[in-house]
Amino acid sequence: MLTTMLVVFSVYGVGVVPQVAAQTAHADGRDGDLPALFADIGMRVLVNLVLLGVALAIVFATSSLEHRGRRLIFDLAIVCVGTAAVRAPLQVLLGHYTFDDTTKVLVETYTVILSVLAMIGAGFLHVSVRRRVREHERASAQQALRAAAALDALATEELRVRRDVAEGLHGTVQQSLMLLGMRIDFRAADVLARNKAHITEVDLQDLVEIRADLDRIREIDVRTMSQMLYPVGLELGAVAALRMLMQRLPATIASSATFDDAVIALEGNGSTTLTLDRRLLIVRIVEEALTNALRHGRASSVALALTIDRGILTVVFDDDGFGIGAVITTSGIARLDERLREFGGSIALSAESALGGTRVLASIPVGDVAP
Amino acid sequence: MLVGLLKAEPGVEVVAVASGAREARELIIPGGVDVALLDVELGDGNGVGLGVSLRARDPKLGIVLLSSHDVMTLLLDLPVGMSAGWSYLSKTSSTTMATLMHALRESAAGGTVLDPGLVDRARPRAGSAIAGLSARQYQVVQLVAKGLTNAAIAERLEISPRSVENHLNSVYGALDLEPNGERNPRVATVLQFIEESSRV
Numbered sequence: 001m002l003t004t005m006l007v008v009f010s011v012y013g014v015g016v017v018p019q020v021a022a023q024t025a026h027a028d029g030r031d032g033d034l035p036a037l038f039a040d041i042g043m044r045v046l047v048n049l050v051l052l053g054v055a056l057a058i059v060f061a062t063s064s065l066e067h068r069g070r071r072l073i074f075d076l077a078i079v080c081v082g083t084a085a086v087r088a089p090l091q092v093l094l095g096h097y098t099f100d101d102t103t104k105v106l107v108e109t110y111t112v113i114l115s116v117l118a119m120i121g122a123g124f125l126h127v128s129v130r131r132r133v134r135e136h137e138r139a140s141a142q143q144a145l146r147a148a149a150a151l152d153a154l155a156t157e158e159l160r161v162r163r164d165v166a167e168g169l170h171g172t173v174q175q176s177l178m179l180l181g182m183r184i185d186f187r188a189a190d191v192l193a194r195n196k197a198h199i200t201e202v203d204l205q206d207l208v209e210i211r212a213d214l215d216r217i218r219e220i221d222v223r224t225m226s227q228m229l230y231p232v233g234l235e236l237g238a239v240a241a242l243r244m245l246m247q248r249l250p251a252t253i254a255s256s257a258t259f260d261d262a263v264i265a266l267e268g269n270g271s272t273t274l275t276l277d278r279r280l281l282i283v284r285i286v287e288e289a290l291t292n293a294l295r296h297g298r299a300s301s302v303a304l305a306l307t308i309d310r311g312i313l314t315v316v317f318d319d320d321g322f323g324i325g326a327v328i329t330t331s332g333i334a335r336l337d338e339r340l341r342e343f344g345g346s347i348a349l350s351a352e353s354a355l356g357g358t359r360v361l362a363s364i365p366v367g368d369v370a371p
Numbered sequence: 372m373l374v375g376l377l378k379a380e381p382g383v384e385v386v387a388v389a390s391g392a393r394e395a396r397e398l399i400i401p402g403g404v405d406v407a408l409l410d411v412e413l414g415d416g417n418g419v420g421l422g423v424s425l426r427a428r429d430p431k432l433g434i435v436l437l438s439s440h441d442v443m444t445l446l447l448d449l450p451v452g453m454s455a456g457w458s459y460l461s462k463t464s465s466t467t468m469a470t471l472m473h474a475l476r477e478s479a480a481g482g483t484v485l486d487p488g489l490v491d492r493a494r495p496r497a498g499s500a501i502a503g504l505s506a507r508q509y510q511v512v513q514l515v516a517k518g519l520t521n522a523a524i525a526e527r528l529e530i531s532p533r534s535v536e537n538h539l540n541s542v543y544g545a546l547d548l549e550p551n552g553e554r555n556p557r558v559a560t561v562l563q564f565i566e567e568s569s570r571v
Contacts, residue, residue, distance in 0.1 A: 171439060219571065232440050236417050243444035251569035254498035259448065268448040270420025301498065 051087055051112070087112050159230070159276065166230035169222050177218035184211055231283045238279045238306075239268035242286055246304060253294070254301040262308040266369065273369045281339055282306075282315060282364065285347060288332045289317035289360040296330075297321020301355055311367025312345075321357035324349050333360070340364055376468060377408075383475075392416035399425055399432075405479040406433035408471075410462070411442055419445050426453055433478030435471075437462045443485055443565050455558045458484035458518065477518045483561045484518030489570055499567035500546050508545070511538045516561045 087108070188207045192199055226232070233240040239259050246257045259268060266273045274282075286304060293299040299321035307314050329337070329349055337347045345364030353359035378385050386404050389395035392415050399407060407425060409418035419442070422434040430453075436442065439462040446457050458474040460466050465488045474484040490513055495502035504512065507528075514524045521539070525532040539557075543549060546563055548556040 233442065236411065236419060236442065236445065239448060240419070240442065240445050243447065244441065247441070247444050247569065248571050249496075249569060250571070251494035251496050253569075254496060264448050269423050269445070269450075270417045272417075 162230040166226040169226040173222050174218055177214055181211060181214045236270055237267040237272050238282050239264060241283045257304045260307045263306045274366060285315055285336055285362045286317060288336060293319035293321050297357055299357055303355060311365055312363050313366045315362040317360040318353045318355040319357040320355040323351055324358050380472060392421045395421055401429035404432060406475050408435045411436050411438035435474045435478050441489055441570055447562055447566055455555050456481045459486060461486040461489060482518055483558055485516045487517045490516045493568035493570045496567050496569050501564055501567040504545055508538055508542050512542055512560060512564055516564050
């Protein structure tokens, strides 16, 4: 506001003055008198400075009040009239014109009012434009924040739903399938006892297969679906989820799982210091390594080790399977790598495995929660 | 409902009932409770973390964990010296009042009890020391894991208590767990059983 007012003032209050002074001198026949001319210019500039001061004083005095609509016009009128009222006596005092020169006085007053109006008008316009830009920026920033918060809430809700469904599969569905199996057993035994003569080999075989299918669905399919949705024990910490994952490996697979003290302090014994997304990612890494080892590598021995050093958590998974050969990565590992890079981590396969097969080496920064 | 059943048991005094970890920490006074029965799933935390903090305040407190998922591997990372007196029972219909009472009493006395159904379903992992035990030795380990005393094991296997002790000592040797005062070999055996078995 101030800047704009000063700019307009400079144009009129100082810029125009020399021209007016020269014209007056010329009209008075004092063309050659330079010192007098400069003195005259100086006086006029001084007068205009005083007027600026008066205008500013009035603006500041009324600035605490609301500058809106009619109030605004009223304020502007006060400033203009006030300034003009001060200018006229000053001009008379300095001898620039007498009270007889009413036309000249009126013209001067109107000129002042218009110029002060222009000055203040420009000032207000500038302020309003600036305010509009600021508001637009604030609105954009708020919108970005709202979007980020909404995304966060959605991710949390998704995990909650996954967990609920996983629990439902683990509890209700498995229970129902188990009861179904028992009913088949009972009915089969009952029918067999009553109709021994009429039961064929096919009947019996079919029942046995139905029973086996049911068991498979219950113990493998439902469990796998459940784990895919939400790893068992995830809310108990990464160590818990990983130990429980490794525990469910068939007995024919030799396995070991070691976690250093720093990892146990962070995510063992019920501790859950890491963010849920990081914890989930770590479990998914081991799940992927395990699947690759057993399915593709036909491994019979696996070893998992988690360590933390200087704020980086490292996952090392070795197996004694076929090894990766020419394969540098798999689609699952590639996807995990993409996810890990979002956190500043990485994952890679290598043939330098402690068990002679493949090694999966992954790292993820956890420095913001660990030493 | 469980509280009612427990209150009806002879020799049991229900000192406090809490609906979450925070309330549990407030209500359980060190020295005032013999054993705490904790659900692993709590609204404001989990039973393992709660158990560790309660045990830190009261080293004599027994802890019995209840969960619908097999969480006994969580006993493996407990701080050294804190591993005795922790038990785990499955929160399914196969857990009877008798099993629960047994776990509560044993844990209060510093013993370890694992869910008997899960112990039975466990299979020794290939290449492990547990897999190298004889059939009889493995049987003894299973019963120790279920929290039976040597006398109870003797009765169950129909052998003498002396035989049970001998079997156990040979197990300790096979697992490299000589009694040396620092570590309770009985508890260490159960922990190794947990670590080296497959439980689907």
